[in-house]
Amino acid sequence: xxxxxxxxxxxxxxxRSLKLSCAxxxxxxxxxxxxxxxxxxxxxxxxxxxxxxxxSRTYYPxxxxxxxxxxxxxxxxxxxxxxxxxxxxxxxxYYCARKxxxxxxxxYWGQGVMVTVSS
Amino acid sequence: DIxxxxxxxxLSASLGETVSIECLASEGISNDLxxxxxxxxxxxxxxxxxxSRLQDGVPSRFSGSGxxxxxxxxxxxxxxxxxxDYFCQQSYKYPWTFGGGTKLELK
Numbered sequence: 001x002x003x004x005x006x007x008x009x010x011x012x013x014x015x016r017s018l019k020l021s022c023a024x025x026x027x028x029x030x031x032x033x034x035x036x037x038x039x040x041x042x043x044x045x046x047x048x049x050x051x052x053x054x055x056s057r058t059y060y061p062x063x064x065x066x067x068x069x070x071x072x073x074x075x076x077x078x079x080x081x082x083x084x085x086x087x088x089x090x091x092x093x094y095y096c097a098r099k100x101x102x103x104x105x106x107x108y109w110g111q112g113v114m115v116t117v118s119s
Numbered sequence: 120d121i122x123x124x125x126x127x128x129x130l131s132a133s134l135g136e137t138v139s140i141e142c143l144a145s146e147g148i149s150n151d152l153x154x155x156x157x158x159x160x161x162x163x164x165x166x167x168x169x170x171s172r173l174q175d176g177v178p179s180r181f182s183g184s185g186x187x188x189x190x191x192x193x194x195x196x197x198x199x200x201x202x203x204d205y206f207c208q209q210s211y212k213y214p215w216t217f218g219g220g221t222k223l224e225l226k
Contacts, residue, residue: 045206045217061214104210105153109162
């Protein structure tokens with residue numbers, strides 16, 4: 001059974017940093033692109049970052065480019081999101097998601113971890 | 120960026136009723152579209168991909184159609200467990216973008 005379990009969320013002040021982790025199991029982690037998707041309270045979904053199987057290629061929307069860094073450790077079947085210079089508008093539930101093998105959709109999602117940026 | 124406009128924002132359906140939700144892309148997306156269901160307090164689940172392909176394990180009452188800029192999700196026979204938020208997502212171009220969502224409630 002595919003499982004994605006996020007951790008590392010919490011309350012952080014504006015301008016500070018936070019690192020999220022996602023532990024994957026139930027599939028061959030190194031064979032799949034992985035991603036982070038967020039959802040602000042009572043709002044829609046926003047794609048945040050994607051990383052290739054080897055970690056050599058990463059993709060971000062302009063809203064987080066230069067502030068967030070996605071990375072992975074295939075030996076540990078783990079995905080990470082380093083978030084720097086956090087803003088109040090980064091407040092959201094962050095989901096770790098597996099990208100489908102053949103296309104750019106997300107077929108498995110974690111339960112999500114809440115990040116609150118506030119002073 | 121490609122804007123995805125979903126409609127309606129909310130709707131209410133009776134048991135067994137057929138429901139349609141639409142997604143309009145700001146430019147052609149060549150069927151690179153997915154639909155997700157998100158139940159209250161849960162993470163999203165993939166229902167439909169490539170505009171019309173049913174994800175494994177999803178009930179056959181769900182179907183997707185469309186082309187170019189217009190796409191729709193149909194539920195043929197509303198069930199209590201279908202009460203949820205529904206989102207479309209385009210994967211034609213970066214940044215991948217989602218529609219604003221449709222809240223579906225049982226009448």
